[in-house]
Amino acid sequence: MDVTKLRVGFVTERGLVEHMKKNSGAERLRLEFRQNCKLFLLKMVSKLFEKAPLKYPLVRNLSVLDPRALLKSKEVSTRKLTTVLRLLVETGRIEDKCCDEIIREFGHFYDHSLMSASDSFRDFNPHSGRLDEFYQEHLSNKAECRHLWEVVKLVLVLSHGQASVERGFSVNKEVIVENLKEHSLIAQRVINDHVHSVGGLLNIAYTKELLLSAASARQKYLDVP
Template sequence: DAVVQQFDSFLSLHGKSEGFLRFKPMEQRLDTFLHQTLNSSFPELWSFFQRLLLLSHGQATVERGFIVNREVETHNIKEETIEAQRLVCDQIRASGGVLKVSITEELLTSVASARTKYRIHLDEERRKREGAMRGLRRKALEDELAELKKEREVLTEVCTSLQKDADQLAEHAENKSNTLMAQMITKSNTLRRRCKEKCDELKNVECEIAVKANELRHCN
């Protein structure tokens, strides 16, 4: 078979060539690399590889990723930690093993400053949490202030209405007989007492609004 013969020839001629030894699967495309090597000298073999590369590999890569995730996963681990551990695993695999990982000056510097970066990260997370808490506190104050202002509007309308009704009853009582006058005056006084109670409530609400508004101004 021509493909088998060309494959044997290919292995004997190029199997241990410098190009194959330097091939980096994480940086180079396999189809491009094989095309440059096979297309001119081994056309039948290249045609076979073309068909082979077109075959579906299913979810093998994704499933391998899940297996790695299970290996690095522990209880209560955060997503960022999983991503970091996966990056380490992928780099070790790309390097060909732990002992083949290149120890560069950049890597040493990164390791030396890891603790400082971790502290900075913790400070940033703390500031984010504090900012979120301040935001929630501010939102709660704004909601409370809005409710108090609505209550103030209602109480203002009630006080105005009670005062108006009490005044009207007092005016109408002037032209009535003694018994009816007494009844209307009594109703008028009752409305005035209720008006006073509502006005006192209104004053309390005004004080609460002032307090909440002051808290909101200082909620930074």
């Protein structure tokens, strides 16, 4: 990287120019400053790669599940899937005798289902669409791809951490009171999860059935033996 072409920002660049006008030997300091900026960027990126999951071969090859990348090359996608299968075999997640069948099913899926639905793969938007729902639609109902679908489901859960489970413990702690029965706790959690899923109380659809059920809740409670 040519340090003279390194962009340090408008304000910083302006300050360097003004400093050079006032000091005759400022050119050397200017180059040293840019060199230090370069070293900082290199070390920062290196540190990010150390912490990023991209350092793992499995994560890098999971790009085979990106519908947009999948459409570009069957050969590259098959090679990445083969690497994923090898790593899953090494960790005991699948049996090696199933791999050839999975590769065959992938080839059949690519040549038939993918090509016939290429527009949906090309237009997939990861910001508004869910990958699990996408493959649920394109794979789950195809008996000829059942082994491939099992592998897709297996690798899609790898990125799921424990954050949602731990948040659930916090919610339970907030709603639990004395003499609270299990069914009451479950009901409150269902309500809480639904409110979060729709984006808040203002987005809840208050249907006629819901209002009638709420109005008769007290009577239902009294009728319980």
